[in-house]
Amino acid sequence: MTDSTNKKDKLPADLIQSGKSPFDKTLGETMRSQGVSRRSFLKFCAATASMMAMSPAMIPKIAHALENARRPSVIWLSFQECTGCTESLTRAHAPSIESLIFDSISLDYHHTLQAAAGHAAEEAREIAMEENFGKYLLVVDGSIPMDNPGYSTIAGISNYDMLMESAKGAAAIIAVGTCATYGGIPHADPNPTGAVSVGDLIKDKPIINVPGCPPIPVVITGVLSHFLTFGTIPELDHIGRPKVFYGQSIHDRCYRRPFYDKGLFAETFDDEGARKGWCLYKLGCKGPTTYNACATTKWNNGTSFPIESGHPCIGCSEPDFWDGGGFYKALSMPTVDVTKAAIYTAAGAAAAGVALGAMNRSKKNAAAAAHADTTIDDLKK
């Protein structure tokens, strides 16, 4: 974390002599002054290319761009959120958050990660905004409550006021997490705080939406790296997401897709199909309608992703995923709540009730029939 007020007191002797602040230096100069070899720099670029889901053929271009890139000031605002997005960011492994913070960007304000608190923290934000007006990157996680500003404030400033004030001098805004991008869980029915997204309020700045609950760590750092490397925003889809990460559906990139094509589905979480790793579509998988990089980038340093762990995709990078009709309801099933429909039509209610009851019994019976007991032999395998 950089403390803007003391930056010059902490400059290395060689930089003081040269009169050049580390914040004026290019990334290549910064890394060389830290003793990082060109070979290490190439490795960094290769990892960055992979992280940005770019062709390895781009590595020389990335190296050239990064060599001449300057560290942008980044201001990170957290509104109605659970800190899951920051938790995710701090688990980014390529590059690590440490290298991103200290080598590649100047993270001048972040509630959770910064050492300063109270007035000193707000002062750091104001100084960063003033010194880098028009050039800093604004990152926002969390939605903004519009019913009553008092639902969420920071240092007595409402989320709305802080967002509008901070957005004025931003070169671009990155909305991180489904709350900031589409309202997320606070926006879920009945939306008690009147939560809205960043894009609902800001119309005159480029906004990059990085949804997910939370987003994949390297997708967050990948978007930051793209801005750092090329100084531009990546190509976006129709709801503001970088195509490079959100261009393909989970379903299209899923390793279980061949089972879907063959009509082989897990019907319950412990039947033969589940044990054999068949498609989870019938268990409510939202992979066919969800666009994200989980199936290739994966989680936990590339270890796996929810479907690989046996759970259907819940579609967390899509708008209103929380109100999608149920995480365990197959996409082909009607999303209308049968019990609500019953209120309006007595006759229909009777029929629907019978149908629902029968369906539930049938499903329960099928699950009981398909259930396989775990034996001692299984545990030894």
Place this chain on the structure above:
Amino acid sequence: MSEAAIPVTGGVKFNIHIGDELTQNVKPLLHEVKHALENLIEKGETSIIDLRSIPLAPGEEDKILSTLGKGEVQARLNSLGLSEINETQYAGVWVVTHYNDEDSIISRFIEVTRMPEILSSQTEDIRAAYSSLTLDLDENQETNN
């Protein structure tokens, strides 16, 4: 079709078995490597394949790596974490794996080339080395005088 259990960190294995060509991406990828070798021979063109950009089922990456096997050259590079650069049993086909400081894999590439670029001494580093050696020799000379 042989089966392989899903490997899990810590040595535990789930009781789930998968086919070794679940996504059907293993053979096409190996054919891509073959075509890349052909290009290297005929046109001198080098290729890099990012293994993290291709959907692979658990065990499939291991299948690819075991098919390629290990060849005569195995290099380790200590720069911003470990990197392993191994020539496979097929000359000209290299597997380059980069780790971070916590020994987690951050990227893995198949490079089809005479020698991966990262193994070569870089011009900037050679220049720095020249300056450094010159300085050291000058200092030694002053000390001897």
